[in-house]
Amino acid sequence: DAMVIQNPRYQVTQFGKPVTLSCSQTLNHNVMYWYQQKSSQAPKLLFHYYDKDFNNEADTPDNFQSRRPNTSFCFLDIRSPGLGDAAMYLCATSRERTASYNEQFFGPGTRLTVL
C-alpha cells in the first residue's frame, strides 16, 4: 500500500542535542509538510516543500530546519532542542497544491521527548 512512513516512532534526545526526524512516502506526491502537534492541540504547520521549493511559516523558529533530498524523503532537523520542543511531529503529503488534489495524507508521527 502507498503510504507515508515516519521513523523513528519515538525519539528521545537531550536538551541542546541535535536531532533529525525522517519521513518517506511511496505516493509520489509533490508536496510534503511538517507539523508540530502538542497535547490536546491541532497540528501546527512548520514548513512545507512544493517539489524542491521550501516554504517556511512565518512563526517557525530558526531552530527548525528541513531537507528534501529527493521526492520520496524529507527530514526535520532540530538544531538545539529545548524542553518546549517536546511534541508529536507529523509528516504529511499532498499530490499538488490545487483544489482537486489538496487532500493531505499523514504519517503516524514521531513523538519527541527532550530530557
Next chain:
Amino acid sequence: GDSVTQMEGPVTLSEEAFLTINCTYTATGYPSLFWYVQYPGEGLQLLLKATKADDKGSNKGFEATYRKETTSFHLEKGSVQVSDSAVYFCALSHMDSSYKLIFGSGTRLLVRP
C-alpha cells in the same frame, strides 16, 4: 483570514447514540472542507471531504454536508461505536492560503459501552 471553529469537547456518548460535531468556517469563495480523525498515539486520517457547496462527504457511517449558506460542515453518525473514540478535526483548504490546511481546535469523542 480563513478560520475553522468546532465545538468544544469532550463529547461523551453511549454506544449506538447519534453523533453531531459542529463545525463552521470563515473563508472567501469555496474552500475544500475536511474531517480528519486522530486515534490515540497516531497520525491524522482523512475521514471525509467535500469540495463544493451541497456536496456530501461520507465514510465509515460518518457524513457531513457542505453548507455554503450557513458556512458549516457538521459531522454526523447515526450510531457510534466504542471504536469511534478519537479526536476529530475539521479543516479547510483554500487557494488564498496556498491550500494549506487550516484546522479547528479538535473535538474529543468518548464512546462508552
